[in-house]
Amino acid sequence: MNAMLNWLAQIASITKFGLMSIPQRRGAVFATVIGIAGVVAVLVGVLSIGAGFRRAMTNSGSADAAIVLRSGSDSEMVSGFGRAETRLIADAPGVARNKDGPLASAELFVIINLAKRSTGTDANVPLRGVEGAAVSVRENLQVAEGRMFAWGKNEVIVGRGASREFAGLEVGSTVKVGREAWPVVGVFTANGGVAESEIWTDAKVLQAAYKRGDSFQSVYARLNSAAAFTEFKDALTSNPQLNVKVLRQSEHYAAQSETLTRLISTLGFIIAFLMAIGAVFGALNTMYSAVAARTREIATLRALGFGSGAVVIALMIESLVLALLGGAVGAGLAYAAFNNYRAATMNWQSFSQVTFAFAVTPHLLVQGVVWATLIGLIGGLLPAIRAARQPIAAALREL
Amino acid sequence: MSDSQAKNNELVRVDNVEKIFHRGSEEIHVLSKLSLLVPTGEFLALMGPSGSGKSTLLNLIGGLDRPTNGTVTVAGDRIDQLSDRQLAAWRARHIGFVFQLYNLMPVLTAERNVELPLLLTTLTKAQRQKHVATALAMVGLSHRAKHYPRTMSGGEQQRVGIARGIVTDPTLLLCDEPTGDLDRKAGDEILNLLQALNREHGKTIIMVTHDPHASARAARTVHLTKGQLTREAVA
Numbered sequence: 172m173n174a175m176l177n178w179l180a181q182i183a184s185i186t187k188f189g190l191m192s193i194p195q196r197r198g199a200v201f202a203t204v205i206g207i208a209g210v211v212a213v214l215v216g217v218l219s220i221g222a223g224f225r226r227a228m229t230n231s232g233s234a235d236a237a238i239v240l241r242s243g244s245d246s247e248m249v250s251g252f253g254r255a256e257t258r259l260i261a262d263a264p265g266v267a268r269n270k271d272g273p274l275a276s277a278e279l280f281v282i283i284n285l286a287k288r289s290t291g292t293d294a295n296v297p298l299r300g301v302e303g304a305a306v307s308v309r310e311n312l313q314v315a316e317g318r319m320f321a322w323g324k325n326e327v328i329v330g331r332g333a334s335r336e337f338a339g340l341e342v343g344s345t346v347k348v349g350r351e352a353w354p355v356v357g358v359f360t361a362n363g364g365v366a367e368s369e370i371w372t373d374a375k376v377l378q379a380a381y382k383r384g385d386s387f388q389s390v391y392a393r394l395n396s397a398a399a400f401t402e403f404k405d406a407l408t409s410n411p412q413l414n415v416k417v418l419r420q421s422e423h424y425a426a427q428s429e430t431l432t433r434l435i436s437t438l439g440f441i442i443a444f445l446m447a448i449g450a451v452f453g454a455l456n457t458m459y460s461a462v463a464a465r466t467r468e469i470a471t472l473r474a475l476g477f478g479s480g481a482v483v484i485a486l487m488i489e490s491l492v493l494a495l496l497g498g499a500v501g502a503g504l505a506y507a508a509f510n511n512y513r514a515a516t517m518n519w520q521s522f523s524q525v526t527f528a529f530a531v532t533p534h535l536l537v538q539g540v541v542w543a544t545l546i547g548l549i550g551g552l553l554p555a556i557r558a559a560r561q562p563i564a565a566a567l568r569e570l
Numbered sequence: 571m572s573d574s575q576a577k578n579n580e581l582v583r584v585d586n587v588e589k590i591f592h593r594g595s596e597e598i599h600v601l602s603k604l605s606l607l608v609p610t611g612e613f614l615a616l617m618g619p620s621g622s623g624k625s626t627l628l629n630l631i632g633g634l635d636r637p638t639n640g641t642v643t644v645a646g647d648r649i650d651q652l653s654d655r656q657l658a659a660w661r662a663r664h665i666g667f668v669f670q671l672y673n674l675m676p677v678l679t680a681e682r683n684v685e686l687p688l689l690l691t692t693l694t695k696a697q698r699q700k701h702v703a704t705a706l707a708m709v710g711l712s713h714r715a716k717h718y719p720r721t722m723s724g725g726e727q728q729r730v731g732i733a734r735g736i737v738t739d740p741t742l743l744l745c746d747e748p749t750g751d752l753d754r755k756a757g758d759e760i761l762n763l764l765q766a767l768n769r770e771h772g773k774t775i776i777m778v779t780h781d782p783h784a785s786a787r788a789a790r791t792v793h794l795t796k797g798q799l800t801r802e803a804v805a
Contacts, residue, residue: 180689191677471673474634475734476662476690478655564629567669 181477185485188468189461190492196464199457204497206453207546210446211501211539216509217439218538219529221432224516227527228428229421230364233310234397236420239390239407244416246427247280247388254385256413260392263410265403267393269307274393276305279374281381283348285337296337297369298327298348300377308391309366317342317357322373325380328357330367332526335513346370349380365424368526391420431516447546450497454550458490462558469558470566479559486555487548494547498540505539506531581742581774582608582631587640589626589797600626601637601797613768613775615788622794624778625746631776632665632744633657645741662690666735670747672727674719674734681706681715684733691738705733708771709763725756732763736773743767745777749784761787 193200239260244250252260257277267274279300284293303322306312320326327346334340345352353372361367378385394403397419404417418426462469469482510531589601600623608614608631616624629635630642633649642650645664652660666687667673674683681702688698706712709729719727728748735743745764749757765787767773777788785791793801 177690177692184686184689188675188677467671467673468675471669471675472686473658474632474661474667475687476658476660478658480655562635564626564634567634567673 178478178481181481182484182488185469185472185477185481186488188472189465189485189489192461192465196457196461199460200493203450203453203457203493203550204500206450207494207497207543208501208504210443210450210546211498211543212504212508213446214439214443214542215502215505215531215535215539216529217442218436218535219505219509219531220514221435221439222532222535223514223527223530224435225425225428225432226530226532227363227368228365228424230362234419234421235394235399236308236310237392237394237400237403238418238420238423239392240388240416240418242414242416247278250388252277252387252390254387256415257387257390259410259413260390260407260415263392263403263406265394265399265406267395271303274304274307276302276308276391277374277387277389278302278305278391279377279381279383279386279388281377283346283370285339285346288336288338291338294337296333298346298377299369299371300374301371302374304393305371305391308393309361309364311360311362311364312366313360314357315360317355320356320372323376324373325351325353325376326356327353327370327372328359329355329370330526331358331360332363332367332513333370334358336368336526340370348372348377351380363528365427443542447542450546451549454490454494454546455553457493458486458551458554459557461489462486462554466558466561466566467568470561470563473563474567482559483555486558487551490551490555491544491547494543494550495540497546498543501543502531502536502539506536579609580607581610581612581645582606582776583641583643584627584631585641585643587627587630587637587642589623589630589635590638599797601630603640604794604798605640606792606799608774608776610774611768611772613765613787613789614777615785615791616776616778616794617780617782617785617791618794619780621796623797624780624794627794628744628746628776628778631742632667633661662687662738664741666738666740666743668728668731668735668743668745668748670750672719672724672731672751674727674730676719679716679718680711680722680730680733683719683730684737686734687738701737702733705737706730708736708767709733723756724752725759728752728756728760729763732760732767736767741774743773743775745775747778747780749779749781754783757781757784 240247240250241252261273261275281298282295283298285296286292287294314328315331320328329340339346340355342355342358344355346355374387394400400419407413407415407417473479473482509529512529514527514529584604584606587601587604591598591600604627616627618624626635630637631644636650641648647660649657649660684702684705685698688701703712706715709732711726711729711733714722714726749760752760761784764775764777768775779785791803792799
């Protein structure tokens with residue numbers, strides 16, 4: 172026990188000397204801390220894009236809401252139903268009801284071209300036709316500005332994200348749908364979810380404008396509970412009149428976000444890995460110069476009886492402290508610069524734009540600090556071993 | 571003194587020691603078949619020109635290096651047979667070092683520098699402070715306890731170095747050119763101090779020096795030339 176305490180005291184002393192001598196080496200230390208901060212900031216920043224996109228998509232659907240598509244469809248774009256089918260779906264067991272009937276909305280989905288505010292280039296913006304129950308089916312959907320469109324009229328409301336990202340979507344402006352200009356009468360929010368990237372109108376009006384007859388592409392339904400999903404799904408998939416694919420909305424949106432988040436994560440890790448290699452060399456350089464500058468001090472301590480193991484551990488701790496400092500600076504920078512930064516990108520499943528906010532989540536911050544720790548450990552190990560293996564007698568005479 | 575009395579009294583025994591360094595394919599014989607006895611309580615000076623092997627011999631006696639051949643026994647321990655870890659613990663227990671360039675930690679005050687070797691013991695903080703105060707008083711630097719090395723003269727820094735060397739009450743005090751970086755006046759103060767430690771406190775001291783003025787303070791001086799003892803003088 173005493174030996175262990177003694178050893179820990181040795182480590183603490185050597186670590187303290189190292190940290191106290193940092194002001195004498197502040198240039199190299201600063202470069203290392205900034206290098207590691209850069210790696211962490213870039214890693215966290217890039218991954219926050221994926222996390223924000225995933226959050227926008229998963230905020231869109233809850234476990235007690237379902238989406239029904241034609242069997243074999245990956246997205247609403249390639250799905251299709253007639254009126255008779257959507258009625259069967261709305262009347263299926265498990266669907267929640269209110270005084271107006273089942274909470275199910277048959278919807279259709281078209282894409283219109285609008286200019287991005289940031290670049291002025293055209294982008295695909297989803298225009299969704301909905302039925303009366305649509306607002307009740309989605310959680311937290313609220314008209315934040317203006318009013319709801321009038322049923323049966325050529326009017327639209329636009330999501331907050333779409334209004335922010337695309338030109339000409341303010342209340343009072345008009346949107347070109349086919350050959351006509353439809354007024355924007357309201358702006359709605361949906362808890363940051365994917366619906367905020369869309370423009371909504373009455374499904375019947377949209378069917379007429381696009382000559383879709385009485386066809387739809389999907390049915391959104393709110394269920395009695397999350398547990399009612401199985402009953403709902405079984406009822407639809409076992410009905411010989413229907414040929415459908417039934418998903419929880421949460422699962423549907425998670426699947427939609429998968430391709431992009433995987434791409435972003437892979438790119439983020441590759442960039443961060445390449446930068447981390449550079450940062451490791453920076454840390455190596457700093458710790459080698461720390462060891463070189465303190466050769467005589469370390470040799471003196473070892474001559475007095477301090478152990479080589481304690482020297483190694485203490486130098487590793489010093490390297491880790493610098494790395495964690497860099498990690499914290501990088502994570503802080505990433506949070507300040509990227510958290511809630513708003514952007515829009517293509518959802519490749521629906522070929523339309525999704526607006527979202529970058530999300531610097533606690534998980535990403537931890538991930539950044541873990542990378543910093545690894546850089547610190549790798550950068551500190553070799554110099555620490557060198558310090559511990561230097562012949563004491565020769566090192567004592569170093570100037 | 572009879573042989574057995576001499577044996578009981580001997581603190582350091584160096585037997586037929588050789589030390590060979592390698593530079594590429596070249597072998598450099600720094601010490602050749604060297605033997606030396608140092609009794610407890612002696613103040614011994616090792617003299618010789620640069621490259622004579624005196625510092626190497628001091629390093630072997632202090633457990634900072636191992637001989638290529640031969641044996642080194644200090645305080646009854648065959649230190650040439652100890653592992654690195656055992657040697658570190660052994661040095662902490664038995665040896666006090668005083669270096670030519672003082673080798674103080676610039677980021678620590680005088681008292682914290684003196685306390686360093688005590689961190690390797692099981693003493694409490696209060697006990698350590700008491701030992702530090704005693705050591706600083708012995709070298710006449712109680713009033714400089716809270717000062718940093720950079721604010722001290724060379725002589726004062728070396729006295730802090732000596733206080734650090736004696737604070738654990740080591741079996742043996744090894745001094746490598748302790749006055750080599752000091753002017754004559756400061757050097758004399760250091761030599762007075764070492765002499766007092768030897769005479770009044772019975773400390774066994776081995777001092778490497780190339781300065782006859784310094785070696786004159788020792789009770790015995792041995793001369794090394796090309797790795798061998800060539801002459802011995804008793805004061």
